Amino acid sequence: xxxxxxxxxxxxxxxEIRERGTYRRMRVLEGIQSPRMRVDGREVLLxxxxxxLDLARHPEVIEAAERGAREWGTAAGGxxxxxxxxxxxxxxxxxxxxxxxxxxxxxxxTGYMANVGVxxxxxxxxxxxxxxxxxxxxxxxxxxxxxxxxxxxxHGDIDSFAEVLRNARADTARANGARSDRASKRRILxxxxxxxxxxxxxxxxxEIVKLAHEADAMVLLDDAHGTGILGARGRGTAExxxxxxxxxxxxxxxxxxxxxxxxxxxxxxxxxxLLVNTARSFIFSCxxxxxxxxASRASLRLIDQEPWRxxxxxxxxxxxxxxxxxxxxxxAPSTTHILPVxxxxxxxxxxVCEALLERGYYAQGIxxxxxxxxxxxLRITPMATHExxxxxxxxxxxxxxVGQLGASEVGPE
Numbered sequence: 001x002x003x004x005x006x007x008x009x010x011x012x013x014x015x016e017i018r019e020r021g022t023y024r025r026m027r028v029l030e031g032i033q034s035p036r037m038r039v040d041g042r043e044v045l046l047x048x049x050x051x052x053l054d055l056a057r058h059p060e061v062i063e064a065a066e067r068g069a070r071e072w073g074t075a076a077g078g079x080x081x082x083x084x085x086x087x088x089x090x091x092x093x094x095x096x097x098x099x100x101x102x103x104x105x106x107x108x109x110t111g112y113m114a115n116v117g118v119x120x121x122x123x124x125x126x127x128x129x130x131x132x133x134x135x136x137x138x139x140x141x142x143x144x145x146x147x148x149x150x151x152x153x154x155h156g157d158i159d160s161f162a163e164v165l166r167n168a169r170a171d172t173a174r175a176n177g178a179r180s181d182r183a184s185k186r187r188i189l190x191x192x193x194x195x196x197x198x199x200x201x202x203x204x205x206x207e208i209v210k211l212a213h214e215a216d217a218m219v220l221l222d223d224a225h226g227t228g229i230l231g232a233r234g235r236g237t238a239e240x241x242x243x244x245x246x247x248x249x250x251x252x253x254x255x256x257x258x259x260x261x262x263x264x265x266x267x268x269x270x271x272x273x274l275l276v277n278t279a280r281s282f283i284f285s286c287x288x289x290x291x292x293x294x295a296s297r298a299s300l301r302l303i304d305q306e307p308w309r310x311x312x313x314x315x316x317x318x319x320x321x322x323x324x325x326x327x328x329x330x331x332a333p334s335t336t337h338i339l340p341v342x343x344x345x346x347x348x349x350x351x352v353c354e355a356l357l358e359r360g361y362y363a364q365g366i367x368x369x370x371x372x373x374x375x376x377x378l379r380i381t382p383m384a385t386h387e388x389x390x391x392x393x394x395x396x397x398x399x400x401x402v403g404q405l406g407a408s409e410v411g412p413e
Contacts (some may be wrong), residue, residue: 016271021176021346022367032057033259035386039362042223045390047380048364051227052337053309057301065260068112076287081276084287085177085248096264099234100252107293109285111224111253111263112138114161115278117279118249118265119189120146122218127176127187128168129281130212132156133205136222139191148189154275156333165190169215188215194223195230195236198371198379199339200334202226206241213246213284215277228257229337234303234310258303262288287373313337313384318390319383323376329402332378342377343405349376352401359397 003011017023030038033056037046046347055061068088076084098247099343101413108114120292122130134155143150154160163400165188172186175262190212192203212219223236231239234250238244249271254262257292265275275282303309317337324331324341345347346367353365356378367376378398 004169018100022366022369026298027111027362030359035383035390037362039357041359043358043359044360044362045386046362046395047382047386047394049381049383050225051259051380052257052261052313052383054304054383055257055302055309055368057251057402058259058299058302060302061259061295065291065295065299068290068292071408072290072294073130074291075289078287079283079284079285080261080287086287086290087295088293088297089287092297092300094266095297098264099233099248099300099304100266103269104268105266106275106282107254107262107288108263108265108270108279108282109254109261109288111136111222111251112141113281113285114211114263114265115220115222115252116142116145117281118220118251118275119143119191120280121274121278122146122220122249123148123187123189125149127189128172130161130165130168130188130190130217133163134193134196134199135191135195136197136224139193139220139222143191156201156203158204158211161208161259164210164279165211165215165217169217172309188219190217191220192222193225194227195336195338195388197225197338198366199340200331200336202230202237202240202335202340203394205237205247206243209238209241209243209246218248219246221247222251224251224253224256224263225336225338227252228299228303229310229313234307241393252294254296254299258296258299260299261292262296289386296408309384313382316384316386316388317393319388322394323392323399327395327399327403329399337383338380339380341402342375343375343402344376346376349378352378352398355401356397361394361397363394363398 027040032049035046076086078084093105093107115138122145125147128149128151130151130153134150134249151164155165168188176185192208195202209219221238226236228234230237235244238247250266252264254260321331349365356363365377365381383409
């Protein structure tokens, strides 16, 4: 049987990917999301997930999901604008708005869909998106869908941000000079991640918000990895920076620290109305399943009721960071629950990843294009419920394996 044109394309593209050493495959995990799972048939300690607070297996969350399925069925049955807008969707959004102190919130099926929905709703071809160079792919793709101009600043660099924003402001001021209608004037949207998912560092949110608003720009904060963890109540990087009420558009996920599935945009009531009417990833998608909605509501309450989870997560990360530091292994620039150990070479990184699996630890190796070329790393994500002995065991294994490479070959370049 001759190969199809589809297979020919696949062979050509995958051949190039294999030559670059970046071919990917999906590992098979078994068991409930927890500190210990089976990965590719081997029982291991999991240090590669985003269930940071271990709420995905909390009895109250599981019971809420079961109740949601029993009482509301296994599917919403349609898009929110046709038959899928259930009362529990509205309840979840009201609770999210109350938790984050905003007027309203709107649920999306994923964080990716939230960003590619909200960005084209706010800016278009005549507008400018000011973006950190390490922003998540969903922000990049949202800008592409919006067909907006993109002005990129150096990662986390306030001076670079100020310069790029100043130039964007000058461009829009010139273009707007002849326009009397405010609604038709060129806009600036500043988009940043709160916690950068591959480096674990935190954006200078307060400074960015201040400068952006001085330039009459809107601010979108993608806080997928900060939600539930940072801040006094787990309301994320903006709360930690004391500017939560000043962020115009807050995006967070329900599938990481909240332990369910989905995402949300929180902001003004008018922003919610705008998204309901214009965000294509919301309008043309089936609504979140009832079980996930009810699980999210239960988890949101637990984040307030069980602050020890955030505290334990921080303690576990600091313990691992100290162990690495004493061994001369850097996790810079991380200050959060995402700890990178940069090994540089793709092959070396994946060899360490596989050797860790053999020793009973799963910390995924990350390569280009998820990270820049030459910066392949182990991306380590402890959980709140890992025991100290488990943290120490992982540290011992990585220190030993990295030591076999030579200390000069490890750390940010």
